[in-house]
Amino acid sequence: MSKIEYQTPGGATVICSVDTIPYSEALNEAFDAIDHNQGALFCSGYEYPGRYSRWDIGFIRPPLEIIGRHRRFEINALNERGKHILPIIQQAIQDQDYLQNLEITPSCIVGELVPMPDYFPEEERSKQPGLFSMLRSIREYFASGQDPYIGFFGSFGYDLVFQFEPIRLKHERPENYADAHLFLPDQLFIVDHRKETAEVRNYDFHMGSHNTYGLERSGKHFALQTPREVELKSDNEPGEYAEKVKQIQEGTRKGDFFEVVLSQVFTSGCQDTPRELFDKIRNVNPSPYEFLINLGNEQLVGASPEMFVRVKDGIVETCPISGTIPRGNDAIEDAERVLELMTSEKDEAELTMCTDVDRNDKSRVCKPGTVQVVGRRLIEAYSRLFHTV
Template identity: 30%
Template sequence: MAATTLNTLTLPYAEGMHWFKQVRDLTWPMLLESGQIEKTDAVATVDEEISLGARFDIVVAAPVARIIHRHPHTDVLVDEQRTRTEEDPFKAIQQWLLSHPVERTPEVPFAGGALGYFAYDLGRSIENIPVMAQQDVPLPEMMVGIYDWAIIVDHHARQCKLVSHLRYLDQAGLEQLHARLLSVAPECNSVPFEVVGNVEANLDQAAYAQAFTRVKDYIRAGDCYQINLAQRFAVEVRGDACQAYDHFRQLSRAPFMALMQVEDGEGLPVSVLSMSPERFLQVVDQQVETRPIKGTRPRHLDAEQDAAIAQELSGCIKDRAENLMIVDLLRNDIGKVCAVGSVKVEALFKLQRFTNVHHLVSIVRGQLANGFHALDLLRGCFPGGSITGAPKLRAMEIIEELEPHRRGIYCGSIGYIGFDGCMDTNIAIRTAVIAQDRMTFFAGGGIVADSDCAKEYQETFDKASQFFKLVAAFKTKNEWSAKN
């Protein structure tokens, strides 16, 4: 029987980043943060509320369980006890959620449940993918915490509250946490964040062109219709990644931002900084939504030129065809677990403007069929088709062949699945990972039959431009003087 009572304690209104700093000394703190995007008439005709992620921030910490998957093993850590299985990692999460179901509370997106990341390489636990790309960043394919409480910031109502169904915590414990949050933030003696090296790409222009040509060969041979080809950038860093994220969020805002500072179960600290503009999958009251992005142009400082660029993107036959291809793929994916006849394309090729790029966004919706859980949907669609290509499995095989390094979290997903069965996840693009004193980030784009190599190569730099600004902001003076 689902619980109906949500315990709520009021907090002063403040951004999620404020509350993250209040709990970051606890185990596995995570922040899901919203950010405004510019409204456009093209999208407003579909949704009055087009700033999809721009209402709620969610902060969690101190999970009752940590679920960590490294193929083929899934470790469940509760306190100091570790249980290892080889069961499906999605099932390991689902067992925790279904054993403590609750009813959804309107205006509260998440009141406890699973929250974390699902790396692109988790697809190896779903499909048989060849092992060719190098894994030089030893990250788990999945790190998800089971959280019993959450801090919810509602930017529309300008309210903030601590919520819990008290599945593991008692009322006294919740009130103690509330008092802690109202106290002065603990002193932060962290080491200042610095970039101490130079950014290096794993594909130079010649190597990218060679991989691009191979993609075109596969397309002409009929192996695939589209491949998302990405390159990875890496740079040596040191210090507190929270400072990097705090600066990053001032540079660029997106609907699906995230900050995670976790430990991988083997003693390795990992920080994840995500500024994703793309929703992967949402479930609310069995209603399913996905919003794939395909089609990108850089912003221009001149308003007239910026408007012309946006208009050109909106009318580009190639980008519209590429977007439609991914919409068809996602319709098929969500149709695996949606009620027959419920999957509908609500909008195609709608323009959204972000800090550094324009994007074309489409909207697909459906209704989850009886007997299926949000995690069944996530598994059935993972990884997202907008960042693999079509057909998906063949595209993943080609990506494994042509990209030198495993993608890790890039093109995976970050988000939550609540005890109430609701889910919201992003596509983890515009995402950096900091581990072993190195920050890595990827950028890529979909290649189709009439793609131009030089334009596609440049697009990767356009998409990664905010990361380059972040690197420049924290570059040490010694490194700059050595180069100039």
């Protein structure tokens, strides 16, 4: 066992104990507990030199969570350890001018983000008051170059964009709808598949009279709900989606639209547990990004080949995907499918549009003149599909 001890810019002491654990059993504890405990598993079943590497990371029973809804937020201690971390978080945010109406108890901090100003330079849009302002303050308070793993893990919702670009919402949101749900873990299981090594990192936090050392890593047990029916349902009536497509096509001809992402939501009960479903997805479709997040009241399970955004050493990287075709039964059919994909005008146009949009978005937050395309219509091969990226 080794230990890393450091002091954060905010004055908190962090002690990280690192233990080597058996590679083949590294995530067993997390996998066994994830169905009924808050936590997350982030796995990679695909490797691509220079882009994706096969690392797994997981945790269960985190001590702290942050939930954001519209312009309100709550920071909850999830166990006794969290109650000792919460005052450290409080020190990081309590004097920030982007927050208002703070209410603080021993187990919870709730508050609101101040409204966005009516006018500001467009290049300052991403710096307007929002949930990310608070996350930046906490990050700066805890920041250290001595540990690359500790941080917030969880889910971000699409509605977070409205904190930067407010518009009138057409559809009602459920009362318990969260724009973001993040955990601060104090124990991480980390697996390096290339080296076939694994470790568990246990964190303790100390500041003033608050100390997590010796306190149990506990958490609430959540029961799974058994679905009453498994019938597949859509939020569109038969033919409704096709009619919407026709309306968009006509509007595009008139110049009403530049780009439209038309959605259709399918729902179905699932007899599998989240862990069982996760295992099936990973076996059928190994991907660079495989995830199971138990938020307590709901679980997110999925796999994706697409790197949305990655930031390392000040470099922002993204890898949009557009263009997909099934693999063939042998190498000859694979070559034919790749040729068909690469000569598709539709797929080329879609990827060009995605690349343009992505490049424009990055230009809003990156240094002027630094955004560049480093790869164009590259082929990525997966177990069942080819993608162009």
